[in-house]
Amino acid sequence: MILLAANWSHIIMVTLLGFALVLVLLVALIYILKFFGFLMRPRIKVEKTAEVGEEVGSARKQSSEHITLTGNATAAIAMSLHLYYNSIHDEEPTKVTIKKVERRYSPWNSKLYGMNNLHR
Numbered sequence: 001m002i003l004l005a006a007n008w009s010h011i012i013m014v015t016l017l018g019f020a021l022v023l024v025l026l027v028a029l030i031y032i033l034k035f036f037g038f039l040m041r042p043r044i045k046v047e048k049t050a051e052v053g054e055e056v057g058s059a060r061k062q063s064s065e066h067i068t069l070t071g072n073a074t075a076a077i078a079m080s081l082h083l084y085y086n087s088i089h090d091e092e093p094t095k096v097t098i099k100k101v102e103r104r105y106s107p108w109n110s111k112l113y114g115m116n117n118l119h120r
Helices: 008-040 054-065 071-087
Strands: none
């Protein structure tokens, strides 16, 4: 009966205050994490260049779209791909064998000596 003698107005107020505090802190944590995400985002500065004419701009677009490779670079890429695809895996036998190993008796691995003799 002591449970019913408690001051329920204070209990309900503390409970509601606790729930409100948790919700406010969760919302604050969300905004803090968003702010840190904004701070850690990489900033890329785009340089504005004055274009003299359309020919300069079109030449610049063509050079960024097309990549030219020399013969040495192509040979190096081909050799690295060849080495990667041909020597990454060792030849393993596909036959699985399970051999039963016979172990000698040892008192160290005997469970018999660890048993208690409760029958007297």
